[in-house]
Amino acid sequence: MTQIPKVMKAIVLTGPGEHELREVPVPQPRAYEVLSKVRAVAICGSDPEIFQGGLAGIWPPYYPFIAGHEWAGEVVALGEGVTNLNIGDRVAGEPHKGCGFCENCKAGRYTLCMNYGNSQSGHRHYGFVNDGAYAQYAVHSANTVTKIPDTVSFAEGSLGDTAAVSLHGLELTGITPGGTAVIIGPGPIGLLAMRLAKAMGAAKVIMVGRRSRLEASQRLGADMVVDFEKVNPVEVVREITQGRGADEVFECSGAAGTLTQSILMVKKGGKISLLGVPGAEVQEPVPFKQIVHDEIMITGSRADPNTMWRAIEMIAAGKLNVQDLITHKFSLDSYQEALDVFINRKDGAVKVIIEPNERE
Ligand SMILES: [Zn+2]
Ligand SMILES: [Zn+2]
Structure with a gap:
């Protein structure tokens, strides 16, 4: 002992x-x-x-x-x-x-x-x-x-905690098997959300970010990376999905402007989960009418209630590296x-x- x-x-x-x-x-x-x-x-x-x-x-x-x-x-x-x-x-x-x-x-x-x-x-x-x-x-x-x-x-x-935070954010919207998920912010939570989205059945996971972390996401398994400093991520996501939009968007950066982007790139009836924590000063006018008419579901996501044991099981089973x-x-x-x-x-x-x- x-x-x-x-x-x-x-x-x-x-x-x-x-x-x-x-x-x-x-x-x-x-x-x-x-x-x-x-x-x-x-x-x-x-x-x-x-x-x-x-x-x-x-x-x-x-x-x-x-x-x-x-x-x-x-x-x-x-x-x-x-x-x-x-x-x-x-x-x-x-x-x-x-x-x-x-x-x-x-x-x-x-x-x-x-x-x-x-x-x-x-x-x-x-x-x-x-x-x-x-x-x-x-x-x-x-x-x-x-x-x-x-x-x-x-x-x-x-x-395990970071993975469990990502898992909670994904479970709030669910993942469409065979669908397209977009993850904004390739930090640790975004990277683990990327892997979990794939494990949960997304056919295509698109990462939006910049610089070394976007490069890391490519190395770590993103199906596609979008550098927001070079291109408009909303246009790119619309293009990739033949105008349809993403099934789910996971905002993992907390940066100003990304909530609006999420709304503009998600499909009609799509779902958005917000995991990135913005600064208290971040206020964002949103396309109110589009949310209503397209029945876009938006949810905040806080930490990892009841997801830790499953994140650990996935790591142990080799399903989540x-x-x-x-x-x-x-x-x-x-x-x-x-x-x-x-x-x-x-x-x-x-x-x-x-x-x-x-x-x-
Ligand atoms: Zn933490
Ligand atoms: Zn209580």
Whole structure:
């Protein structure tokens, strides 16, 4: 059995834009929580803003704070009442835990918990509102961790959350078998949406983006890539589909103008799922009449309610490759370099992983 030390290393945010590697006490699991030894934690597109403090007061609500939510590791201690996990289990985590009592939580929609941010209610949003996994050990509610089989590496497990986010976004609209899906934004969520759309039966997946990430999507299996800096993606999609439009559009960039583009490139009766998180300042006038007359369905998509275990099953079964999205791995000591590589997309960086304990 693993000896649990009293102190651990963690990346501690001490104020907006200020962070350092520090020794802090290893947290203790309370009832229905587990303590895990973190073996891999992937840097998320939302992490740089949390580090910079652009949303300080909300994400995080306090300092000092430990961010990080895309993690995998080993369970090393159980809080009282935990029956679904054992010490030694290999697991992957998701960031949201609902209060469990509000109408949305009771309906299984716990990423839309009515008590969001109210930790008193039992709600948790690890790495955003509550301490997360950029540390050697982390405590999580036992219902936010999913077992991973021995055949799935910790690094792959740490991509389970991203894959599960993409899966939720796709499930909200469904995928038309034999149809054409467009994905705007070839970041990690868009790339995994691309692979899942194919696995779910799309005949053609068109990626819209630019530069190195668009190139990456081509390498990683896109049927077609559209560079929006060179051509009008709406015209290209209409052309490819003989004027018909795409069956589904998945907006994974959050960039201004892409909602309108999505509406203009989807077919009559088509569906649009919005996964990319825009800045609060992004406001967009939309072709209202076309949405009405063409019965276009548009849905927002938040995180990964109830999709994590299926994302892990797909990875384990070889139906979803995440391995080749992992471009870099760093130790906890080199986290500054890891952030730099991720933020500045150095050497074709897609997913950058930090390994806080033994390296895989
Ligand atoms: Zn994330
Ligand atoms: Zn709730």
